[in-house]
Amino acid sequence: MRYLPLTDTDREAMLAKIGASSIDALFADVPEEARLSGPIEGLPLHASEMAVERHMRRLSRKNLAAADAPFFLGAGAYRHHVPASVDHVIQRGEFLTAYTPYQPEIAQGTLQMLFEFQTQVARLYGCAVANASMYDGSTACWEAVAMAARVTRRKRVVLSGALHPHYAEVVRTMAKFTDDEIADALPTLQGTPDNDGLIARIDEETSCVVVQYPDILGRISDLGAIAEAAHARGALLIAVNTEPVALGAIKSPGELGADIVVGEGQSIGVGLQFGGPYLGLFAVRDAKHVRQMPGRLCGETVDAEGKRGFVLTLSTREQHIRREKATSNICTNSGLCALAFSVHMTLLGEKGMRRLAAWNHSLACEAADRLARIPGVRILNDSFFNEFTVTIGTDAREVVRKLADDGVLAGVSLGRLFPQVDALKDGLLVAVTETTTREDIETLASALQEALA
Template identity: 75%
Template structure:
């Protein structure tokens, strides 16, 4: 067995040292009736690398690979080109096979990266501080709502209709048990985001307003007035960014007054991976730092006065406070944070700006091309790299018909909002730097066929 170093000679010698006859003696505390005398029935025995590779390769080939076809899916997960050096570096054994940096003297690599990551995220979101990452955007979003409750001591959260419906679902699941009140409706078919509606809904019970930027339909709106109204009412503004590349082109939420900015970091460095692992980003104003969930890395000095980094403010965390912790989160997305940070370092200000410009330009090209297809209307008045088109038929069927033509044409609103019949003609189309002009032409051509 290739992963097991002990030889039978070793095993005998060790049993001798322990002073028992056999391995079974070491399992003597297991009740006899719960002990399996032999390996579990009905499962295959160990397999060679070659055999495992064949099996996994066969399954992998049953999937339509995004990079092999014209591809326009977004809605919370975006396909970007990740430089080869990112994947190389995160596979360094010292990063990949390390644990949470509980012994900082021999974990400065991970810790310095987290410190750099926190700074990058805070700057990107226009916030003062950021944490060392969370599971994903949806759980970060829920954690922000809980944090707003702790800060404001109020229990009503207004969720924008433009918030990703899966994020809404996650919040609903949790709120059912915490007792938070969530105010939410599915989006209207409107060229603009629902900012004014949210402003009007804020009242003295509101703990926070949660708004996605750009929103699930790709729309972008200025959050300044919303922030002002929320603050006037003693509520917090939580902004959710599912496409951080956008912030290379548009004003970050922190600059418009958001108190907490959370997001999904998958776009930078991580890749699609069928939904996970992803990377929750979490940033806020300095004054709320002690209410922030998740791990934090902080700067300090060692016994010789040299700069170093440690996990800090862990008194907020569950392994110290047990039932009084700010959240039950124990793990972060360390390796994804590393990938994000490396990719962001490669990009830098200039690369991110150029990347965002290219994304937007390609998206505009795609929108213009699609508008020219009969039966297609563009919903958005503004967008970054994703927009919604309206069709006269159920977009779920259209998406499947396009897939039959080897085109992954977009995410249907019917899939995201199965209960909102009025949205069924919507298709969310994402366009990135990986989209070619040929891809756009293929989508237009495919739509013409399907809609004909």
């Protein structure tokens, strides 16, 4: 039985209201080659529930799970151990079914959790204020760019060439609707980031400079010098962090002068999950910018009887009031993922976070040392946390596919991330976490050496 609540008359009225000639006109921006002209070939028009279950199980057996192979993938999504207690807490009914607290007086538990989450993110990032989460790291990056334009009243955005290409693409896509000028670049295979070249692109019209820390090649920049150069020209520095565990070992971006710090929180408490849902983190170093932040903020207060309570302090979107004048169209938060992040952070504590970071870095150093002994392999990085780039003298995409067929997930090829840059095709991004064993490292090294022989 199909549920079609709208009549043809209803649809015609809506199309007339928005000025569209047909429903197909709503998809005009989708390239013709990406549109379906009919049913998907090979997909039956109907099937029983049991038949679908059998079919999906057969498909699932083709997957190679992260836990079933030596795993060195990273580039913005990392495999970390998530304690069972995290899942136990987030599966509680009062958390699992809770939605955005529009009525905070009946959502004290959710509000308290978000308040704790904000505190953890602010301290991790070295900032004054963090919001109650966003959708993911890439959209948080764009929201930071849009916020910088509001603060500086400028429209030129300087992107580091070493920013994750997916984040850069989101920024470019959204900028089409805001007329921001995007000054981007591409990374080069060198041991240290080209900070001098980045600084040279900042001018008096620049609203913000966007850098990744550590960057897409795993290198760690001197954010202080970039912040000083940006501030000298009246621009803001936006620091993007895709691996929050790194901040247990290196200085926070806020401490180094970043004005807005955003990133992906997936590494803490959230599994890989086939690429989502993930968790966007967003914080500002100076509280004076709080009303320009997207999303929402929870605060602590007392009620009429003096009892501690939590409230929705700011909802800067205010779509129900400001509508098109709102600072953002973000209308919710990744609440369950934020809860998982907060529970995991609470279990770790500061000492645990530092130990976890040290463990990651130590294993990554072992892996780099082992891979460096393979003929034809060169370690690119002068510095790194748990992710580094190697060059292997041949197209890394082919090597990655061959090793995957042999049951080794060797890393992410730069040719996959930057297919338009031929000079990067022999680069391989290798990530190591606490879930990596020394046996995994030896398996990768042996398989890579054999593939390059």
